[in-house]
Amino acid sequence: MPRDHVETESAFRRRRIVVGFTLLVGAALLGVSLNLEPGDDRFYVLTVLLAATWAVGTLVAGPVHLGWAHTRSATRHARPIVQPVALGLLAVGVFSAGAVIVAQVPLLRDQVDEVLDHARFASLPVVALITLVNGLAEEVFFRGALYAALRSRQVLWSTLFYTLATVATANVMLIFAAAVLGLLVGLQRRVTGGVLGPMIIHVVWSMSMLFLLPVLVS
Template structure:
């Protein structure tokens, strides 16, 4: 059991075996596309979350934001799903040869999403007792009722998927040779701060770091997508009762 846990930890904290790298031409294209759509996305995000709750522009702009991340992600070049192996190899088999699959990556992402979501719920119970921080969280949660629960749920989870395709897909690959975990997370946090809400920026740093680790460990976006979507659902349905919104 201890050996299995050790192997799992090593696998999770190391780059995926046979990680794919872009050739120079593809890398140049990816960086240009990323630069353009980072600016577009930051502008849309700034306007959408700086609007007053109830503004007619909120839903169209958040849908437009998801579309921008998706278009930018796929225009930048190939977006890989990734893979992750769960079984510990036999002693005679090199560590990198252990079986891996997209199913393993998805299961990993779901498990991490549940853990991160639970951590945020615990953090919310503490934050609600700190007036200024609680107010910032309530500002974000005020948008939960825009257009109905079904629509806002679809928008929230859809944006989570789109963000992962762009930031852990396109952006991560664009800086893959230069500390991609650090730079993809930093850029994600900076773009999120365009909303003007520091609590969203903090959440972006935590979630972005976790998803970047998953991207590195699986060489793809499937695990980060699963984590982001599960986390988003937990935040959407668990935090409003905590903050009384």
């Protein structure tokens, strides 16, 4: 989609500084929260702080845009909804098939179980809410503030930074998931010029995986 939003050089430099600081703090919080023992009440606090970090960093960095998509008639533009939902469901299907394979490999299955244990030993409705809020906050930051702070190859670099932030968890399966999901939502960001499409994809994927993965890996 055509873009008409530009920033001054001073606003761009400020965005980069804020994004860099937010990325470091967010990665640290992500690593600490997911390396807690399952059932630790600090998990709730840290994951809420994590979502707040992504959101506040985005607000301070500068404006983000929802983006647009072509309608079927191609005579006007509309907010991207149908395509992101379809892509999100496609991602769910691919990851579900992968989960069935992962379940046969004890080392990889253990990595998935380490993440799922935070839901098993906690209040599932609360974890679902945290998953929803963090998914939205991640997309607003990584495909909004951070993406806009890049001059070129935004899809590649935003995916790389998203994946590197997940390295703090020391969980191979989470890192792999971040790389694949990051590429998908990054491409959607490039196509639509905004964060709405990536947000929808991420929410459809993350909420589905929260409830499907425990069944698939067992």
